[in-house]
Amino acid sequence: MVKIMDTKKESLDFAGYLENWFAKLPSLQLSELVKQPQKTAVISVDMINGFCYAGPLSSPRVAGIVKPIIRLFSALHSLGLKNFVLTQDTHEPNAVEFSQWPAHCVSGTTESETIKEFKELPFFSDFTIFPKNSTNSAINTGLPAWIEQHPQIDTFIVVGDCTDLCIYQLAMYLRLEADARQLKRRVIVPENCVQTFDIPVETAIANHLTPHPGDLIHAQFLYHMFLNGVEVIKNLE
Numbered sequence: 001m002v003k004i005m006d007t008k009k010e011s012l013d014f015a016g017y018l019e020n021w022f023a024k025l026p027s028l029q030l031s032e033l034v035k036q037p038q039k040t041a042v043i044s045v046d047m048i049n050g051f052c053y054a055g056p057l058s059s060p061r062v063a064g065i066v067k068p069i070i071r072l073f074s075a076l077h078s079l080g081l082k083n084f085v086l087t088q089d090t091h092e093p094n095a096v097e098f099s100q101w102p103a104h105c106v107s108g109t110t111e112s113e114t115i116k117e118f119k120e121l122p123f124f125s126d127f128t129i130f131p132k133n134s135t136n137s138a139i140n141t142g143l144p145a146w147i148e149q150h151p152q153i154d155t156f157i158v159v160g161d162c163t164d165l166c167i168y169q170l171a172m173y174l175r176l177e178a179d180a181r182q183l184k185r186r187v188i189v190p191e192n193c194v195q196t197f198d199i200p201v202e203t204a205i206a207n208h209l210t211p212h213p214g215d216l217i218h219a220q221f222l223y224h225m226f227l228n229g230v231e232v233i234k235n236l237e
Contacts, residue, residue, distance in 0.1 A: 087129075
């Protein structure tokens, strides 16, 4: 049986360590990273209306990363990058996932559409879009085949939402798939371009929900990615 007092002490000790680790995240220079743009790809996950602006799972926290991602996309494009991939929730009306989450981002609805800020980019035509019906961008989607068709790409930048769900699963897939196949691959997650939702404990209890403290979970899952070889950085400058 877990001793609650021991768990509390471990939690406090780790929280202090995590806060210090998070505060010291390094930055990377884009000009140093993208010397050969054909060998780099950026994958954006779920930057759609249903997580930014409309629907039961939309969040101001997620909407807050739109501008940093736009700046990153524009900087990458100016360096000659053409490999832009969007994976996006596009659920069937009777999606099995709706037993776990409220119905959201159903195919053909406004919620499932790419955010207008992406559509307004002058290079939006360069984007490859893959619909997905689960939190994992690599299960029953076109992404694995796309990666297979672009063997020259050895650096993946992952942005979007949510840190502990779709971002975590994609970053881990990219990292572990490379490990399993003995491929040299960099998987980079810039902290300022990923985010998750927030349900404080008090709010959850009052509304019979499951707590999801956004700041804590955001940092914890970034740290877990870091433990598994993903390059977690503050930003790409």
